[in-house]
Amino acid sequence: MSPLLACSGLTMRFGGLTALDSLDIAVGTGETVGLVGPNGSGKTTFFNVLTGLYRPSEGAVRFEASDLFGRSPQEISRAGVARTFQRSRLMLDQTVFDNIALGALGRVDLGLLPALVFRSRFRRDLSALVEKATALTRRFNPHIAASLFKPAGSFTMIDRRRIEICRALIGGPRLLLLDEPSAGMTHEETRHLMDDLLAFREEMPDLAIVLVEHEMDVIRRISDRCVVLNFGRKIFEGAFDALLADPDVQTAYLGGSQ
Numbered sequence: 215m216s217p218l219l220a221c222s223g224l225t226m227r228f229g230g231l232t233a234l235d236s237l238d239i240a241v242g243t244g245e246t247v248g249l250v251g252p253n254g255s256g257k258t259t260f261f262n263v264l265t266g267l268y269r270p271s272e273g274a275v276r277f278e279a280s281d282l283f284g285r286s287p288q289e290i291s292r293a294g295v296a297r298t299f300q301r302s303r304l305m306l307d308q309t310v311f312d313n314i315a316l317g318a319l320g321r322v323d324l325g326l327l328p329a330l331v332f333r334s335r336f337r338r339d340l341s342a343l344v345e346k347a348t349a350l351t352r353r354f355n356p357h358i359a360a361s362l363f364k365p366a367g368s369f370t371m372i373d374r375r376r377i378e379i380c381r382a383l384i385g386g387p388r389l390l391l392l393d394e395p396s397a398g399m400t401h402e403e404t405r406h407l408m409d410d411l412l413a414f415r416e417e418m419p420d421l422a423i424v425l426v427e428h429e430m431d432v433i434r435r436i437s438d439r440c441v442v443l444n445f446g447r448k449i450f451e452g453a454f455d456a457l458l459a460d461p462d463v464q465t466a467y468l469g470g471s472q
């Protein structure tokens with residue numbers, strides 16, 4: 215069976231710097247891949263290329279039947295790829311709902327024209343979106359669902375992360391890219407968020423996830439398979455236990471001591 219995502223020879227150059235170097239990465243339906251590597255090894259660039267923020271220099275990106283190479287972020291989102299960012303991109307003074315609704319743009323037209331011209335359809339779409347956002351946030355934390363119209367900035371760090379994940383999920387993606395979800399959180403918060411993700415994955419077994427993470431405990435707990443990058447190249451692919459034992463990974467990433 216062909217994978218959900220298949221990248222081959224993916225290369226991204228910034229002038230003289232090769233941030234992604236002929237990368238071959240495939241992700242299957244329902245699979246969770248942990249993507250690790252030292253700072254500057256190309257993990258976020260890989261996400262930026264996959265989501266259309268950067269146009270790759272070379273290579274191929276196939277997603278289901280679509281060729282996503284060089285497509286716009288909107289087209290890629292519509293094809294079923296969603297992401298979160300390393301640094302929070304929430305609008306803290308806007309409501310949770312407003313933040314989450316942004317993830318549905320492109321599927322629901324929330325612009326002024328439909329609001330004025332097609333009022334009943336607009337009202338129907340909007341209330342369906344509220345229902346969906348309520349159901350989604352309730353899975354992560356009922357308190358968020360009950361406070362959907364409070365500013366996102368009034369929530370704790372872990373709830374803000376949950377809101378960002380809900381924003382990525384509201385459009386019903388097939389592939390979710392999580393960029394360091396544990397960043398800025400305590401170990402306890404990280405553990406809770408991983409519990410949430412594992413529970414969520416049970417409910418959505420077809421959702422594929424690529425998780426960038428420096429916390430090796432998180433990678434161990436949540437990944438089916440791991441990929442390690444170094445200077446934009448894939449230096450390892452396989453199970454977590456094999457990653458720990460791999461001499462190249464030891465040298466490049468684990469400081470040779472694990």
Ligand SMILES: Nc1ncnc2c1ncn2[C@@H]1O[C@H](COP(=O)(O)OP(=O)(O)OP(=O)(O)O)[C@@H](O)[C@H]1O
Pocket residue numbers: 228231233251252253254255256257258259260
């Ligand atoms: N827009 C850009 N212009 C120039 N160079 C860039 C750009 N984006 C990334 N780079 C460079 O590409 C390389 C890979 O960066 P990237 O952010 O993808 O690494 P990373 O593995 O995500 O690192 P970290 O773990 O610190 O987040 C780095 O050398 C970085 O400086």
